[in-house]
Amino acid sequence: MSRALVLVLAWGLCAFAAPVSPSTPDNSAPAVQRLSQALATSVRALPAEAPVALYLSGGSAELRRAVGSVLAGRLAAVGLAPTLVDAPSAEAAEGVARAQGARTLVRLTLDVEAGALRARGDALGTWVNFWSGRAPTRPAKPSGALAESVDADAEVLALASLGLPPTSTGSPEGPTKSIRLLGATWVRLEQPVAALAAGDLDGDGRDEIAVMTEADVSVFGADGRLLARRELSALPFSSAPTREPFGVMAVLPGPPRLAAWSSRRAQGEVLVLDKGRGTLRPVGPLDGAPLGAVERGSFVPGQTSFQAEVRSADGKVQVLPAPFSTASLAPPRMLFVHPDATASLYARPGAPPTRLLGLGTGSALGDLDGDGTPELLTTSALLQPAPDVLRVHSLKAEDPVAHEPLWQGSLPPGRALFVVVADLDGDARREVVVGLWKPDGTGELFLLRQGAP
Numbered sequence: 001m002s003r004a005l006v007l008v009l010a011w012g013l014c015a016f017a018a019p020v021s022p023s024t025p026d027n028s029a030p031a032v033q034r035l036s037q038a039l040a041t042s043v044r045a046l047p048a049e050a051p052v053a054l055y056l057s058g059g060s061a062e063l064r065r066a067v068g069s070v071l072a073g074r075l076a077a078v079g080l081a082p083t084l085v086d087a088p089s090a091e092a093a094e095g096v097a098r099a100q101g102a103r104t105l106v107r108l109t110l111d112v113e114a115g116a117l118r119a120r121g122d123a124l125g126t127w128v129n130f131w132s133g134r135a136p137t138r139p140a141k142p143s144g145a146l147a148e149s150v151d152a153d154a155e156v157l158a159l160a161s162l163g164l165p166p167t168s169t170g171s172p173e174g175p176t177k178s179i180r181l182l183g184a185t186w187v188r189l190e191q192p193v194a195a196l197a198a199g200d201l202d203g204d205g206r207d208e209i210a211v212m213t214e215a216d217v218s219v220f221g222a223d224g225r226l227l228a229r230r231e232l233s234a235l236p237f238s239s240a241p242t243r244e245p246f247g248v249m250a251v252l253p254g255p256p257r258l259a260a261w262s263s264r265r266a267q268g269e270v271l272v273l274d275k276g277r278g279t280l281r282p283v284g285p286l287d288g289a290p291l292g293a294v295e296r297g298s299f300v301p302g303q304t305s306f307q308a309e310v311r312s313a314d315g316k317v318q319v320l321p322a323p324f325s326t327a328s329l330a331p332p333r334m335l336f337v338h339p340d341a342t343a344s345l346y347a348r349p350g351a352p353p354t355r356l357l358g359l360g361t362g363s364a365l366g367d368l369d370g371d372g373t374p375e376l377l378t379t380s381a382l383l384q385p386a387p388d389v390l391r392v393h394s395l396k397a398e399d400p401v402a403h404e405p406l407w408q409g410s411l412p413p414g415r416a417l418f419v420v421v422a423d424l425d426g427d428a429r430r431e432v433v434v435g436l437w438k439p440d441g442t443g444e445l446f447l448l449r450q451g452a453p
Contacts, residue, residue, distance in 0.1 A: 030119045031153045031184075032066050037150040039108070040074035046123055046144055049105040051081035053097035053126070055090060059110040061448050063159040065111060067119070080104075090121075110144065112160050112451065113181040114410050117152045121145075123154040126271035154224055157449040161429065166309065179368050179375070179392055179407040181432060182451035186224050187441035191215060192245055194262060196445075198422035199251025201258060201273040207422035208273070209433055211445065214245040217260050217280060219273055220445070222424035229272055230280035235265040236249030240301035248297075248306075248327075250290035257283065257289035261324055263299045264396055270304070292329040305339055321353065330331045330365035333395070337363045341381035345400075356401050360388075366421025368392060368430050368450065369406075376400050377432065379416040388416040390434065390448070412446060414438045 043052065052075055065130040068084050075082040082112075083100060087093035090107045097105040108121035124143050130192025160182050195212035201219060202208065208227065209220045218229045247262040252270065259279070268286035273279075288296030289306060294313035297306040300323055308320040310327070318334075321344055326337035332348035337359050344353035361378035367374045378391040378401070379385075391408040392402035411434060418435030425431075432448040 019148040031150050032070050032159075034150040035119055035148055035425075036067060036074050038150065039071055039106075039146065040078070040434070042146050042148060043075065043080070043104075043106055043123060044078060047106075048080055048106070048123060049125065050079060050104070051083060051100075051102050052106060053083050053093070053100060053102035053103045055085040055093035055097070055105065055107045056089060057090060057109050059112065060160050063110055063112075063156065066159050067108075094124070094126060094130045102126050106146065111117045112152050112156060112184070113184045115152055115185060115412050115446065116149045117156050117184075118149045120147045126426075128250035147271075152182070154184060154186055154222075154447055157182055157184050157447060157451075158425075160451045161449045164345050179409060180451050181390070181392075181448040183409065183411070183434075183446055183448040185412065185444060186433065187220055187445040188209075189213060189445070191443055192437040192441065193418050193443045193445075194245035195247040195249045195260070196260065196418035196420050196433065197249035197251055197260075198420040198433065199256065199258075201251060201256045202275050203256060204426070206426040208425055209252070209420070209424075209445065210249050210251075210260070210421060211435065211443075212245075212247045212260060212262060213443065214247055214262075214264065217249070217257070217271065219280065224445075224447075227275055228278050228280045230260075230263055230282070232265060232272055234352055235262075235267060235269065238264055238266045242299075242302060242304050244304055246304040246305060248289050248291060250292050252290075252293055254326065259286055261289050263304065270277045274412055290325040295327075295329060297327070310336075316349075318346075318349055319445060321355075325361050326363050328364040328366075329366070333366050333374060335363060335376070337361060337378075345376075345395075354399065356399065358401055362388075362390075362419045362434060364418040364421055365395075365420040366430055366432070368421065368432070370428065370430075375406065377419050377421070379411070379419065379434075384415070387411055387413060388436075390416065390432070409448075412444065416446075438449065 002391050014334050055066050072082040085093050085096050087096045087336040103124050106123045108119045111118050122145050161448050171328040175325045190215035197210045198207045200207050211218050216231050219227045221227050241264040249260045258271045269282045270284045271280040272283050291297045296311045305323045305325045308323045310318040324336040324338050324339045328335040334346040343359040346353050358381050362379035364377045380388045388411045391405040393405050397403050414436035416434050416436050420433050434446040436444040
């Protein structure tokens with residue numbers, strides 16, 4: 001059975017397992033259920049006359065089917081006898097609904113934007129009084145605009161990204177696959193993010209996400225479930241700790257291990273994920289701050305930055321123009337973002353760097369369009385952006401940020417200080433995870449999946 005069919009059937013079962021009353025919101029329920037509950041309440045308030053026809057457009061076919069199934073279940077539970085209408089357009093849906101005997105037509109457009117699942121549309125009566133003269137008239141009620149929105153979740157992003165055909169658009173040096181990212185809150189944290197890393201830690205072909213806070217290192221699976229956690233309290237304190245939580249992590253190959261070092265601790269450690277036991281087991285110390293699989297650096301004492309040099313496995317040292325706060329390595333390319341919002345981009349180790357301007361601390365290299373060349377992802381360089389924005393630039397241009405981005409979108413409130421690219425599903429479609437510092441002092445992981453252009 002295909003993954004798309006499993007997801008749609010699961011949402012259909014949720015429609016019948018959900019409570020009959022559509023009036024009581026449940027913020028812990030999946031986003032599709034919450035949106036369908038809100039829509040059912042609005043339709044009942046019109047009031048709608050049974051039978052009700054539903055026409056949905058926008059989004060992916062799987063997302064439309066999921067919302068349609070759950071919404072139909074909600075409306076059926078209150079006696080509105082819903083049916084789903086298949087029509088080439090919203091205008092044509094009226095005639096189809098009338099031919100099927102519906103008395104009310106609900107037309108909705110679905111989309112996922114700014115971390116929310118939204119439905120917009122209208123409802124109208126389909127019965128027409130042909131005896132009123134030359135111009136047929138429809139009843140004044142039910143009629144009205146419908147607009148509902150709920151916070152999206154990981155399941156919505158999975159549905160929205162299923163079955164998407166490849167498309168093309170222009171780039172600075174020729175055609176490339178288009179990029180559109182749909183985002184949702186993925187994991188909420190009690191503390192701000194200090195470091196973020198992605199990689200396959202259990203050898204199953206899918207990446208896990210590791211997040212460091214002031215207190216611990218945690219590993220999350222593709223569904224946002226906590227797999228393991230390691231407290232940092234066992235490590236000795238640094239003699240020159242940073243005021244804000246800060247650190248670095250990297251996934252080491254063969255066998256997969258997680259290297260982690262908090263700037264508030266005197267040493268880092270190498271950890272192995274034991275998913276069966278739900279533990280991160282330490283297997284040894286680190287000889288330097290893990291910037292990559294084999295690359296090492298050193299913290300600037302008391303500052304949230306690294307010394308201006310990088311050591312490779314063969315002992316060679318790459319001297320950088322200035323200390324840096326972010327390192328992202330997609331061999332042979334290397335990106336280092338400096339505290340003054342400039343960056344040094346190396347095409348390969350030892351080559352002279354390209355100087356980039358206006359990059360945020362939350363920056364990374366990652367191949368989102370699958371063409372073998374990584375893209376540059378970066379957030380706002382402002383100290384307090386409102387809101388922060390994620391931009392995706394092509395590296396095919398000599399100065400990537402001098403050109404219009406391939407995609408850009410707003411992020412939730414907070415400072416986006418960490419960005420990683422991962423393959424959470426093992427399907428070769430890369431996801432983006434953004435680590436946010438929230439205004440209330442907590443942290444958040446914001447997940448962005450590729451959606452229909």
